[in-house]
Structure formats: structure tokens, C-alpha cells
Amino acid sequence: MEPPLSRQVEARADVLVQATLEALHQDPFWEAREGAERARLQGAEDVRAHVRHLVQSLDAHQPSIMESYVHSLRALRISRGLSTLHLDTHFLRLGAALEAQGFGPGTEPQEHLRVAREALHYPSGLARRLQDDAPELSHAATARLRFYLTPEDLPRLEEELRLQLSYLADALDEGRPEVMADHVRWYVGFWPRRGFGLLAFTTVLGMLKAVLASRHPQARLLLATAGVSWEETRS
The missing domain is CATH 1.10.490.20 (Phycocyanins)
Incomplete structure (x- = not known):
């Protein structure tokens, strides 16, 4: 048996x-x-x-x-x-x-x-909306950044953008902007290991802010705040 x-x-x-x-x-x-x-x-x-x-x-x-x-x-x-x-x-x-x-x-x-x-999907609210829209948003941002990369790298970049949006959704759900800021502060040092050549992490964050725009204003504001934290690490 x-x-x-x-x-x-x-x-x-x-x-x-x-x-x-x-x-x-x-x-x-x-x-x-x-x-x-x-x-x-x-x-x-x-x-x-x-x-x-x-x-x-x-x-x-x-x-x-x-x-x-x-x-x-x-x-x-x-x-x-x-x-x-x-x-x-x-x-x-x-x-x-x-x-x-x-x-x-x-x-x-x-x-x-x-x-x-x-169960990893948030039940409702801003974080859930961002989770649901993440594939579309990451695809849109990748399309705008395509001139920085070879066609072979585009799927990797799209996956990378979804990761950043996941951190952003987590910070929204927790109501803790420092979650995203701490992540950005650490990730800027790790970014070169992703192997995207001249594409800077600041450019990636800027494009995410652009595609978030009016559809996700709270997420965009939180990301902008995290960007300030990242800029401070340069000094």
C-alpha cells in the first residue's frame, strides 16, 4: 500500500x-x-x-x-x-x-x-492594488528603459522592477516608509551586481515614479521619500 x-x-x-x-x-x-x-x-x-x-x-x-x-x-x-x-x-x-x-x-x-x-496577496487596500498592477507597471517601465539594455536583458529588468514594487507594496501595507527607505539605501550598493551596465538605480527608481504617477499617488510619494534617503547616502 x-x-x-x-x-x-x-x-x-x-x-x-x-x-x-x-x-x-x-x-x-x-x-x-x-x-x-x-x-x-x-x-x-x-x-x-x-x-x-x-x-x-x-x-x-x-x-x-x-x-x-x-x-x-x-x-x-x-x-x-x-x-x-x-x-x-x-x-x-x-x-x-x-x-x-x-x-x-x-x-x-x-x-x-x-x-x-x-495568501501572500494583501486582502485589500493600497498595497493590494499595487500588487495587482505590478506586472503592468513593471512592463511599462521596462518598455521606457529598453534603450539602456539589450533585448535579452529586458525580461530580467522587468522582474527586477516587480521586486522593487513588492518592497513598495510591503511598505504601504505596514504604513512604514522606512521599510522602503532602508531597502533603497542597501540596494544601491548591491545594484551593480545585477549586471545592467550603465543603467543606474536612480534611473530605475525615477521610471517607477513616472509609471506610478496618478494611478498610485501614495506609492509614488513613498518612493520619492525613499529616493531622498538614497540621495543622502551619496554624501
């Missing part, structure tokens, strides 16, 4: 953690943000916690366990300088690792991860 899905996933925990970490750490952000050793140890701990809660939700056949778990991650996210999009990427990579182990689309583990990712 085949063991329950929860036990099958649990038995593959080490493989899932390793595969998820390898995919995540293709992005130099993690090492730059936390240091190589801490990124490895903390990353493994994070993904193992994801798998552990997934096993619990599969045991109980209650995807809501994953939803509650996601809500508990929000405070940790800000304290570590991460965005909601980073959490979503964690679950996306874990989903790919599960698929490689035979738990593909339509399976119960994938459905529970889908619920977890849905």
Missing part, C-alpha cells in the same frame, strides 16, 4: 530543500544580503520549515495551515530585509522541486502551495 502523500513528501525533504536552495541561490541577492554561510544555513532552515508545514497541511488535508503559516512569515520578512516577492519565489522554487519529484500540477502538494502563494 502506498504511503500517504504527507509521508512521501516528508521522505523527500532533504532532496526538496537542496533543490530549492540551489535554485534560489542562483540569485546573488541572498549571499549579498546575508553572507554566504548565513544564506546557506538560514536558507536551509527556511525551506525546511516550508516543507514541514506542507507536510502538516497534507496530513490534515487542510491547505489553510499553509495560509496561516504564510501570515506568520510577514514579520520575519521585514526584519531580514526581504520582500513578499522573495517569499513567493521560495514557494515557486519549492513547487518546481516537488514537480521534479513527481508531484506535478494538480497534485495535492501543489494545491497547498498555491494556497500559500495566494
Whole structure:
């Protein structure tokens, strides 16, 4: 008799953690943000916690366990300088690792991860509106910045812009402008590692302000304030 899905996933925990970490750490952000050793140890701990809660939700056949778990991650996210999009990427990579182990689309583990990712959306308000509009806004900003880059780099830039908008939505939801300001202050030093050549981070922020314009005035104002904080770091 085949063991329950929860036990099958649990038995593959080490493989899932390793595969998820390898995919995540293709992005130099993690090492730059936390240091190589801490990124490895903390990353493994994070993904193992994801798998552990997934096993619990599969045991109980209650995807809501994953939803509650996601809500508990929000405070940790800000304290570590991460965005909601980073959490979503964690679950996306874990989903790919599960698929490689035979738990593909339509399976119960994938459905529970889908619920977890849905829980990362703010329920309402300015932050939710910005989350919903982020794909369109990042695409519009990328189109205006296309002359700085080769066509091959445009998808990477669009993804990068979505990351900045995720930080902005988080700051809006928290009502804490310093969340975005602290991020910008750190990110300006990291930006060259993104490999966008002569495209400056200030130019990227300026274009985001332009596309936010009248549709998201509060977000635009918050970003402008963060930009002032960044300028201060130059002196």
C-alpha cells in the first residue's frame, strides 16, 4: 500500500530543500544580503520549515495551515530585509522541486502551495492594488528603459522592477516608509551586481515614479521619500 502523500513528501525533504536552495541561490541577492554561510544555513532552515508545514497541511488535508503559516512569515520578512516577492519565489522554487519529484500540477502538494502563494496577496487596500498592477507597471517601465539594455536583458529588468514594487507594496501595507527607505539605501550598493551596465538605480527608481504617477499617488510619494534617503547616502 502506498504511503500517504504527507509521508512521501516528508521522505523527500532533504532532496526538496537542496533543490530549492540551489535554485534560489542562483540569485546573488541572498549571499549579498546575508553572507554566504548565513544564506546557506538560514536558507536551509527556511525551506525546511516550508516543507514541514506542507507536510502538516497534507496530513490534515487542510491547505489553510499553509495560509496561516504564510501570515506568520510577514514579520520575519521585514526584519531580514526581504520582500513578499522573495517569499513567493521560495514557494515557486519549492513547487518546481516537488514537480521534479513527481508531484506535478494538480497534485495535492501543489494545491497547498498555491494556497500559500495566494495568501501572500494583501486582502485589500493600497498595497493590494499595487500588487495587482505590478506586472503592468513593471512592463511599462521596462518598455521606457529598453534603450539602456539589450533585448535579452529586458525580461530580467522587468522582474527586477516587480521586486522593487513588492518592497513598495510591503511598505504601504505596514504604513512604514522606512521599510522602503532602508531597502533603497542597501540596494544601491548591491545594484551593480545585477549586471545592467550603465543603467543606474536612480534611473530605475525615477521610471517607477513616472509609471506610478496618478494611478498610485501614495506609492509614488513613498518612493520619492525613499529616493531622498538614497540621495543622502551619496554624501
